[in-house]
Amino acid sequence: MTPTPINLQHKLSLFTDQWSPKIIAQIDDYQFKLAKLQGDFVWHSHPETDEAFIVLAGQMRIDFRDGDVELHVGEMLVVPKGVEHKPCADSECHVMILVHEGTVNTGDAPENNLTADAGAWTD
């Protein structure tokens, strides 16, 4: 059976909730997720996995304890495991995220109202 192509815009059209990454594909033990971000997230880190952000639409900022990084459409960033960061977006930003399977979006922060289901697929 041939694998099925995944259309990123179509997958983005299937949900509207923000800060709630949806899994769209899995490669070995890692998962590609799509998320819509707006406002400020919480400070957190992922002790067990690096995390890649790829901006598909809009722009975002990732705050680190020693500086901020602006990310525009067509740009990506890898947050090393264990490094505290806080994603933010003034307007809604669409991103693709790559992390180890089972990674909770709020990482090591206490569970809060932004903590999402780490196993949520788009379909």
Next chain:
Amino acid sequence: MTPTPINLQHKLSLFTDQWSPKIIAQIDDYQFKLAKLQGDFVWHSHPETDEAFIVLAGQMRIDFRDGDVELHVGEMLVVPKGVEHKPCADSECHVMILVHEGTVNTGDAPENNLTADAGAWTD
């Protein structure tokens, strides 16, 4: 030290060789690579790693033994480990690839004129 953003278009502007994936980022044991594809590649598989293709510009086709898949800009596909496939592109296509570090582009095919340096970074 804050991580550095990676601009995909800028990275693509740094090389012209086709079928020669360049590493642009690493997340744990996996590497994001950019490649420019045109023409027919060779049949091969990667016994040890799934492989993700994300089309950034143009379109490509991935032939499988039991069917072909067309991939357009904004679409992605995961080729499961061990599955024979042959990428093709009528016109130059720009893709981002994610594979386990050290993965050779021609996989289990005998080394040939399309076999590239698995550790080549863009900069």
